[in-house]
Amino acid sequence: MSNSERPNQLFRNLNAKIASIPMILTALVVFVGGTAWTVLYSFTNSKLLPRLNFVGLDQYHRLWSTSRWLVSIENLLIYGVISLVFSLVIGFLLAALLDQKIRFEDTFRTIFLYPFALSFIVTGLVWQWLLNPDFGVQRVVRDLGWTSFSFDPLYNSSIVIYGISIAALWQGTGLIMCLMLAGLRGIDEDIWKAARVDGIPAWKTYLFIIIPMMRPVFITTLVIIAAGIVKVYDLVVAQTSGGPGIASEVPAKYVYDYMFFAQNLGQGFAASTMMLLSVVIVIVPWAYLEFGGKKRG
Amino acid sequence: MRYKFLTAAFAATVALNFAGPAAATDLEVTHWWTSGGEAAAVAELAKAFDATGNHWVDGAIAGSGGTARPIMISRITGGDPMGATQFNHGRQAEELVQAGLMRDLTDIATKDKWTEVVRPKSLLDSCTIDGKIYCVPVNIHSWQWLWLSNEAFQKAGVPMPKDWNEFVAAAPALEKAGIIPLAVGGQPWQASGAFDVLLAAVGGTDAFLKVYKDKDAKFAGGPEIAKVFKAADDARKMAKNTNVQDWNQATNLVITGKAGGQIMGDWAQGEFQVAGKTAGKDYACLPGLGLNEVIATGGDAFYFPLLKDADKSKAQEVLAETLLDPKTQVAFNLKKGSLPVRGDVDLNAANDCMKKGLAILAKGAVIPWTDQLLSQDSQKQKEDLFSEFFAKPDMTLEEAQKRFAEIIASAD
Numbered sequence: 001m002s003n004s005e006r007p008n009q010l011f012r013n014l015n016a017k018i019a020s021i022p023m024i025l026t027a028l029v030v031f032v033g034g035t036a037w038t039v040l041y042s043f044t045n046s047k048l049l050p051r052l053n054f055v056g057l058d059q060y061h062r063l064w065s066t067s068r069w070l071v072s073i074e075n076l077l078i079y080g081v082i083s084l085v086f087s088l089v090i091g092f093l094l095a096a097l098l099d100q101k102i103r104f105e106d107t108f109r110t111i112f113l114y115p116f117a118l119s120f121i122v123t124g125l126v127w128q129w130l131l132n133p134d135f136g137v138q139r140v141v142r143d144l145g146w147t148s149f150s151f152d153p154l155y156n157s158s159i160v161i162y163g164i165s166i167a168a169l170w171q172g173t174g175l176i177m178c179l180m181l182a183g184l185r186g187i188d189e190d191i192w193k194a195a196r197v198d199g200i201p202a203w204k205t206y207l208f209i210i211i212p213m214m215r216p217v218f219i220t221t222l223v224i225i226a227a228g229i230v231k232v233y234d235l236v237v238a239q240t241s242g243g244p245g246i247a248s249e250v251p252a253k254y255v256y257d258y259m260f261f262a263q264n265l266g267q268g269f270a271a272s273t274m275m276l277l278s279v280v281i282v283i284v285p286w287a288y289l290e291f292g293g294k295k296r297g
Numbered sequence: 298m299r300y301k302f303l304t305a306a307f308a309a310t311v312a313l314n315f316a317g318p319a320a321a322t323d324l325e326v327t328h329w330w331t332s333g334g335e336a337a338a339v340a341e342l343a344k345a346f347d348a349t350g351n352h353w354v355d356g357a358i359a360g361s362g363g364t365a366r367p368i369m370i371s372r373i374t375g376g377d378p379m380g381a382t383q384f385n386h387g388r389q390a391e392e393l394v395q396a397g398l399m400r401d402l403t404d405i406a407t408k409d410k411w412t413e414v415v416r417p418k419s420l421l422d423s424c425t426i427d428g429k430i431y432c433v434p435v436n437i438h439s440w441q442w443l444w445l446s447n448e449a450f451q452k453a454g455v456p457m458p459k460d461w462n463e464f465v466a467a468a469p470a471l472e473k474a475g476i477i478p479l480a481v482g483g484q485p486w487q488a489s490g491a492f493d494v495l496l497a498a499v500g501g502t503d504a505f506l507k508v509y510k511d512k513d514a515k516f517a518g519g520p521e522i523a524k525v526f527k528a529a530d531d532a533r534k535m536a537k538n539t540n541v542q543d544w545n546q547a548t549n550l551v552i553t554g555k556a557g558g559q560i561m562g563d564w565a566q567g568e569f570q571v572a573g574k575t576a577g578k579d580y581a582c583l584p585g586l587g588l589n590e591v592i593a594t595g596g597d598a599f600y601f602p603l604l605k606d607a608d609k610s611k612a613q614e615v616l617a618e619t620l621l622d623p624k625t626q627v628a629f630n631l632k633k634g635s636l637p638v639r640g641d642v643d644l645n646a647a648n649d650c651m652k653k654g655l656a657i658l659a660k661g662a663v664i665p666w667t668d669q670l671l672s673q674d675s676q677k678q679k680e681d682l683f684s685e686f687f688a689k690p691d692m693t694l695e696e697a698q699k700r701f702a703e704i705i706a707s708a709d
Contacts, residue, residue, distance in 0.1 A: 047672070048393065066681075067681075068685070132540075133540065134540065155540060241484070241542065243483045243542075245686070257677065260366075261363050262676070262678070
C-alpha cells in the first residue's frame with residue numbers, strides 16, 4: 001500500500017467512536033450544558049420562569065447574607081465530617097471483625113447491609129419515630145424506670161444535625177463495610193503469613209500494611225461517601241423537614257425550596273452553583289494529585 | 298372465533314359510550330385538600346361536576362400547598378397540564394398567567410355576571426390580571442381565628458378568654474395543668490401565618506396594610522411593630538412544647554384538650570366538625586383574636602391551564618360554572634368551614650363560628666391577605682424567619698424585627 005504510512009488518528013477505531021457519540025452528546029448537553037445554563041441564569045433575576053435579565057452578583061449577595069443558607073452550610077460541614085469519619089471507621093472495624101473467619105458471617109453481613117436497601121425517606125421516617133420523645137427511645141428508657149432520662153435530638157435545635165447523622169450512619173455504614181470487606185478479601189493470604197512469621201501484632205499489620213494496600217478501595221469509598229454528603233436532602237425532609245425552625249436545613253433543601261416554593265429560580269441557581277463550587281474545590285486538588293502527577297502503570 | 302371476539306369488544310365499547318351521557322369528558326383536577334374535613338368538601342365538588350355528565354378525576358397531592366404547588370407548576374410549565382388546578386388566589390399563579398399558560402375566563406365571567414355575584418369584589422380582583430379574569434374563586438378563607446378548647450380551660454380552672462390578652466394571661470394556669478397553651482405546628486407557614494394574624498390583631502388593620510401593602514420598611518422596624526413582636530414572643534413561649542408538624546395534628550391537640558388554643562385559619566373548623574365537636578359547647582372561636590374583628594379574604598381558587606383538546610376545554614367551562622353554582626357553593630363551604638364567595642346563598646345550616654364570619658363579611662371589615670400582597674419569594678423568606686424565631690427561644694426580638702424589616706425592604 002502506497003498512501004498509508006500512518007492511518008489518520010481520527011478514523012482509528014471508527015466503530016467504537018461512532019458508538020460512543022450518543023454518550024458524548026449526552027454528557028456534553030445534559031451535564032456540561034445544564035451546568036453552564038444554571039450558572040448563567042444564576043446571574044439573572046429569574047422568578048418562576050427563566051428570564052435573561054442580568055443583575056450581576058445580586059443573587060449571591062443575598063444568598064450569603066441569608067441566615068438560613070449559613071445554617072445550611074454549617075450543618076453540611078458537621079454532617080460531612082461525622083459521616084465521613086464514622087462511616088469509614090465503623091465500616092472498617094465491622095469489616096475487620098467479620099474477616100476473622102467467624103461463624104454466621106453471611107447472616108451478620110446481611111443484617112449490616114440490610115438498612116442500605118431502604119431509601120432515605122423510609123430510613124428518615126423510622127428514625128423520626130425512634131427519636132420521638134413520646135414514642136421512641138426516650139419513652140422506652142423512661143418506662144424502664146429512669147424517669148429523668150432525656151434523649152430528643154430531633155426537637156433540640158443545637159443537636160438536631162447529630163440526630164440526622166445517626167440515621168445516615170445506620171443506613172450507610174453497611175455498604176462501606178461491604179466495600180471494605182471486599183478490599184480485605186483481596187489482600188493476599190501470604191502477606192498475613194509473612195507478618196505473622198515476623199511477629200507483627202494483628203493491629204499493626206492492619207494499620208501499616210493492610211490499610212496502605214487498600215488505597216484504591218478507600219478512594220472508592222471516599223467518593224461514594226462524599227457524594228452522599230453533598231446531596232443529602234431526603235433524609236432531612238423525612239426526619240425534620242429542616243426543623244426545629246431552620247436548625248437542620250441543608251443546602252440541597254435550600255435550592256429546592258427557593259426554586260419551587262419561593263418561585264425564585266435565580267436564587268435557587270445561585271445556591272446550586274455554590275454547591276457545585278464546593279464540590280469542585282474538593283475534587284480538583286484530589287484529581288490533580290491522583291491523575292496529574294506521574295503516570296502510574 | 299377471533300372476529301367474534303372483536304365484534305363483541307366493539308359492541309361493548311359502543312354500548313359503554315352510549316351508556317354514559319353523550320359528552321362525558323375526564324377532567325383531572327389537582328388540589329392539596331387531603332385532611333379529613335377537606336376531603337369531605339372536595340367530594341362535594343366532584344359530585345356536582347359528575348352530575349353535569351363529566352367526570353372529575355381527583356388529583357389530590359398530599360402535604361399541603363407548599364409541597365403541592367411546585368408539582369402543579371412544573372406540570373404546567375413542563376407541558377403536561379391538568380384540566381384544572383387549585384391555587385390560593387393572589388400572586389401564586391401570576392407568572393404562569395403572564396407566560397400565557399393559563400386560560401382566560403373573561404367570556405364565561407361576563408356571561409354569568411361574576412362581577413355581580415362574587416363578593417367581596419377584591420376576590421375577583423385577585424383573579425384579574427391586565428383586565429382579564431383567570432380564575433374562579435371558590436371560598437373565602439381567613440386566617441384571623443383563635444380556636445379554643447373548652448375542655449382545656451375547664452381542666453385548668455380558668456374562664457374562657459375573650460381575647461388574645463386574656464389568653465396570654467391564662468397561659469400559666471394552663472401550663473400548670475399540663476396543657477400546652479398554644480399549639481403551633483412545625484411547618485414553617487404556620488409560624489409565619491400566626492405572626493401575620495398577630496400583626497393584624499395587635500397592630501391593627503392600618504399597620505398591617507402599611508407593612509405588607511405599602512412595604513414600608515421603616516415602619517416595619519419601628520416601635521408599633523415592636524409591640525407585635527412582643528406578642529409573638531408571648532406566642533413563642535406558649536407554644537414551646539408543641540411537638541407536632543402538621544397543622545391538623547396541632548388542631549387535634551386542641552380538639553382533644555391537650556392544647557388550650559391554636560391560631561389557625563377557618564379551615565381548622567372542618568377538623569372540629571369531622572371530630573363531631575360543636576361550636577360554642579366544645580370549642581370557641583375568636584375572629585381577629587378578639588382584638589380587631591376583621592377577616593382576610595384569602596382563599597382558594599381554581600385556575601384552568603390552556604388546553605389543546607376541545608372536549609376538555611369545553612369541560613373546563615362546565616367546571617367553572619359548576620364551582621360558582623349556589624348549590625355547590627353551599628355544600629362545599631359547609632364541609633370546608635369556609636365562607637362562600639356569593640352573597641346570595643342561603644347558609645342557615647352554618648354553625649356559630651361561620652355565622653360570626655359571615656357577619657363580619659357583611660359589615661365589610663375585610664383586609665387583603667399576604668398571598669395577595671406579597672410574592673412567593675417574600676413569603677418564603679418570612680416563613681424562614683418565623684419558623685426560626687418560634688423554634689429558637691434565644692433569638693432576640695430586636696434581631697427578629699431587624700430581619701423582618703429587611704425582608705419588607707426587599708419585598709416585591
